[in-house]
Amino acid sequence: MENLSEKSDYRKEDAYLRAKKKVESIKGFYWHLAVYIVVNVVIVSIIVSSANVSVFSVAALSTPLFWGIGLVFHFLGVFGADVFFGSNWEKRKIKEFMDKDLNNDF
Numbered sequence: 001m002e003n004l005s006e007k008s009d010y011r012k013e014d015a016y017l018r019a020k021k022k023v024e025s026i027k028g029f030y031w032h033l034a035v036y037i038v039v040n041v042v043i044v045s046i047i048v049s050s051a052n053v054s055v056f057s058v059a060a061l062s063t064p065l066f067w068g069i070g071l072v073f074h075f076l077g078v079f080g081a082d083v084f085f086g087s088n089w090e091k092r093k094i095k096e097f098m099d100k101d102l103n104n105d106f
Helices: 002-052 058-079 085-104
Strands: none
Touching: 002 058
16 A cells, blocks of 8 residues: 555656746746846847947847847747647637538638
8 A cells, every 4th residue: 555655655746846847947938038138128228329220220139139039949948839839729720610610601
């Protein structure tokens, strides 16, 4: 009987460690996002005010653009690509198209 209890304790501890790692990943992403916003606001402000260039110039937007690409990959690494087109989305779309087809609205 203790063997089942030990397995249960192991599963709980394992689940806790995985959940803690996921929370740390999410927290890391939010810190990355916060630093991205603050630093890029400062960089763009300095470039625009010192060089008298437009906010939409290549000089002002190159850092936010390339860092933003990295931020998107960080987001996908933390939350996964399923965030946009996960199984829930698929199920909803299939049901939507089936309903339309059954009602001859397709």
